[in-house]
Amino acid sequence: MIKGIKASDGIAIGRAFLLKEIKVEIIKETSLTIEEELSRLETAKEKGFVALDQLKEKTFETVGASEAEVFEAHKQLLADPVMAKEIETLIKTQMSSEYAFSTVIDKYIEMFQNLDNAYMKERALDLKDIKTRLLKILSGVENDKQEIHEDAIIVTFDLTPSETVNLDRSKTIGFITEIGGETSHSAIIARTLNIPAVVGVGDEIKEINQLDTIILDGINGEIHINPSKELITEFKSIKQALDEANSLLNKYKSIESITVDGKVIEIAGNIAGVEDVDAVLEATGDGIGLFRSEFLYMNRNELPTEDEQFAAYKTVLEKMNPKPVTIRTMDIGGDKNLDYLNLEPEMNPFLGYRAIRICLKEQEMFKTQLRALLRASDYGKLRIMFPMIASLEEILEAKEILESVKNELINDNIAVSEDIQVGIMIEVPAAALMADVLAEEVDFFSIGTNDLIQYTTAVDRMNNVIAELYSPYHPAFIRLIKQVINAGHEAGIEVGMCGNVAGYKEFIPLLLNLGLDELSMSPNMILKARSIVNAHTITNADNFMKCKTKKDVENLLKAGQ
Amino acid sequence: MTQYVQLHYKKEVKMKTIKILSENGLHARPASLIVNACLEFESEIFLVKGDTKANARSIMNLMAMGIVHGDEIVVEADGADAVVAEEKIASIIEGAAHD
Numbered sequence: 001m002i003k004g005i006k007a008s009d010g011i012a013i014g015r016a017f018l019l020k021e022i023k024v025e026i027i028k029e030t031s032l033t034i035e036e037e038l039s040r041l042e043t044a045k046e047k048g049f050v051a052l053d054q055l056k057e058k059t060f061e062t063v064g065a066s067e068a069e070v071f072e073a074h075k076q077l078l079a080d081p082v083m084a085k086e087i088e089t090l091i092k093t094q095m096s097s098e099y100a101f102s103t104v105i106d107k108y109i110e111m112f113q114n115l116d117n118a119y120m121k122e123r124a125l126d127l128k129d130i131k132t133r134l135l136k137i138l139s140g141v142e143n144d145k146q147e148i149h150e151d152a153i154i155v156t157f158d159l160t161p162s163e164t165v166n167l168d169r170s171k172t173i174g175f176i177t178e179i180g181g182e183t184s185h186s187a188i189i190a191r192t193l194n195i196p197a198v199v200g201v202g203d204e205i206k207e208i209n210q211l212d213t214i215i216l217d218g219i220n221g222e223i224h225i226n227p228s229k230e231l232i233t234e235f236k237s238i239k240q241a242l243d244e245a246n247s248l249l250n251k252y253k254s255i256e257s258i259t260v261d262g263k264v265i266e267i268a269g270n271i272a273g274v275e276d277v278d279a280v281l282e283a284t285g286d287g288i289g290l291f292r293s294e295f296l297y298m299n300r301n302e303l304p305t306e307d308e309q310f311a312a313y314k315t316v317l318e319k320m321n322p323k324p325v326t327i328r329t330m331d332i333g334g335d336k337n338l339d340y341l342n343l344e345p346e347m348n349p350f351l352g353y354r355a356i357r358i359c360l361k362e363q364e365m366f367k368t369q370l371r372a373l374l375r376a377s378d379y380g381k382l383r384i385m386f387p388m389i390a391s392l393e394e395i396l397e398a399k400e401i402l403e404s405v406k407n408e409l410i411n412d413n414i415a416v417s418e419d420i421q422v423g424i425m426i427e428v429p430a431a432a433l434m435a436d437v438l439a440e441e442v443d444f445f446s447i448g449t450n451d452l453i454q455y456t457t458a459v460d461r462m463n464n465v466i467a468e469l470y471s472p473y474h475p476a477f478i479r480l481i482k483q484v485i486n487a488g489h490e491a492g493i494e495v496g497m498c499g500n501v502a503g504y505k506e507f508i509p510l511l512l513n514l515g516l517d518e519l520s521m522s523p524n525m526i527l528k529a530r531s532i533v534n535a536h537t538i539t540n541a542d543n544f545m546k547c548k549t550k551k552d553v554e555n556l557l558k559a560g561q
Numbered sequence: 562m563t564q565y566v567q568l569h570y571k572k573e574v575k576m577k578t579i580k581i582l583s584e585n586g587l588h589a590r591p592a593s594l595i596v597n598a599c600l601e602f603e604s605e606i607f608l609v610k611g612d613t614k615a616n617a618r619s620i621m622n623l624m625a626m627g628i629v630h631g632d633e634i635v636v637e638a639d640g641a642d643a644v645v646a647e648e649k650i651a652s653i654i655e656g657a658a659h660d
Contacts (some may be wrong), residue, residue, distance in 0.1 A: 066590070073589040073620065076596050082619035108621055115627040119585040123624060126589070 004201035006221035007187030012174035014151035129160035289520020309372035317380025355388035439491035449499025604640025
């Protein structure tokens with residue numbers, strides 16, 4: 001197995017096709033006059049322009065508009081007036097067009113390669129491509145299109161744009177290149193065509209021989225040469241699963257999440273840190289429904305500073321803007337402990353000192369987080385969410401602290417968005433039962449299912465002995481959800497769900513029927529959820545209100561009610 | 562006590578100074594747009610970055626300048642239509658500055 005840089009996701013299983021590089025011999029001297037040499041170069045350039053136009057057209061049709069523009073840039077590079085002058089000067093010293101042109105363009109190639117910017121370095125390849133093109137025209141080498149076999153995994157030093165475009169795409173299933181990075185043409189084209197690629201493999205690429213059987217694992221950047229039958233079988237099944245997920249992905253990407261009867265649902269992602277945002281963007285989530293900010297506090301020896309938090313929140317808000325980002329204030333305690341807070345060990349940590357309860361006692365710590373959040377609010381659409389709310393008093397107190405921090409910032413002349421929503425998690429039965437009262441004080445509810453189930457059914461979800469009792473099918477849980485949604489809607493606020501249940505395929509139709517406005521889940525579930533939402537027509541959930549047992553609920557769900 | 566930065570946006574006084582916000586700097590596509598736009602004008606047009614100056618009609622020069630994210634660029638034109646040319650080229654760079 002050899003490794004490289006993963007440039008395009010996916011798995012390909014096929015046979016290696018080693019591209020041959022065509023070399024053109026360059027002779028410095030010329031027997032032609034200066035005028036003849038100049039006009040020879042001019043004619044070659046004209047032919048080059050025509051060929052580039054054709055390539056541009058072809059790329060436009062087979063790949064896309066932005067890749068086609070590459071060849072427009074090539075035309076300009078070839079037509080460059082500054083370079084033309086330099087070439088002309090050399091030809092006037094009795095040099096051949098080939099030599100003069102190569103000398104000048106080589107100088108630029110070197111210049112580009114020395115730039116301290118990966119993208120620009122890659123552009124040296126564009127110049128090499130132009131160089132090869134013109135030299136071939138000058139020396140009369142005919143088009144060198146290589147016939148490739150079926151299921152070909154192209155193995156080459158690096159693919160120039162024209163090589164890439166000229167490849168028979170019906171037969172090419174992957175690229176492996178010796179040099180190059182994530183922004184090389186082969187990488188970009190591979191991503192556009194949605195075929196796997198591993199680039200920058202280095203010297204080890206020589207281990208691959210013509211027609212070798214290859215597993216190209218673009219997910220891990222690995223290449224298996226002449227693998228065992230077992231490995232091929234294993235990768236075939238991975239590939240099949242990926243293909244299925246991908247077809248779903250493409251169909252439901254970048255479209256509105258809307259039910260058949262026209263209700264727009266926000267399908268958002270849950271994240272634990274800045275690094276997770278890309279997965280939500282990739283899945284075209286409608287927002288972030290839960291940013292578990294406590295992860296900024298974990299795996300370290302002291303509290304995160306205001307600036308550290310600000311940087312994280314700002315990045316997430318900016319990346320998602322204008323889509324909403326719901327940031328839950330620190331939810332430590334329960335199963336998430338912080339050594340440096342020196343919290344006393346408890347008999348029942350889930351019923352103990354956690355989340356908002358800590359924040360309302362340790363107000364300096366809470367204020368630091370709120371300041372960071374408010375400062376970041378100017379960079380996107382922020383929703384602040386308080387966890388573990390069990391009473392109206394807690395909301396009022398938290399809001400009062402938030403208000404005082406906001407006033408401090410405004411007095412210090414720091415920009416704070418005027419459009420910040422403040423909401424709470426509904427995860428304590430007391431809050432669910434009082435939802436109509438609480439709704440008057442907040443802009444949104446988000447139901448936290450894991451805790452709501454465990455508190456409602458009095459089942460410790462960390463205790464394996466009673467794991468069976470912990471169930472989202474409990475009719476009491478369904479009734480509570482119904483009550484919370486109704487109370488929220490009566491007060492005119494949105495009700496979402498950010499617990500695991502929001503991402504359960506079988507539950508989504510029920511949640512929509514109950515009236516949920518937002519579903520937030522692990523990013524890899526988003527497209528699946530959208531496919532369900534967009535196929536669903538909202539009805540009522542009356543039959544679920546009649547359920548007496550978990551089994552009743554489960555059966556109804558399984559029957560697709 | 563933490564120091565807080567002034568978050569309100571400051572407008573540049575000098576109009577033609579453009580900050581490059583694109584992750585890839587002034588890459589091939591905007592460079593190509595600039596070269597094409599220059600064809601409309603008679604003036605000599607240059608992009609200036611610190612001590613280096615590139616002929617805006619030469620994509621080679623523009624790209625070899627290695628304009629990267631965060632660089633500040635000034636457009637300079639010299640000729641009959643210099644003012645319009647500066648405006649136009651600056652707007653192209655700004656338009657491309659975010660992508």
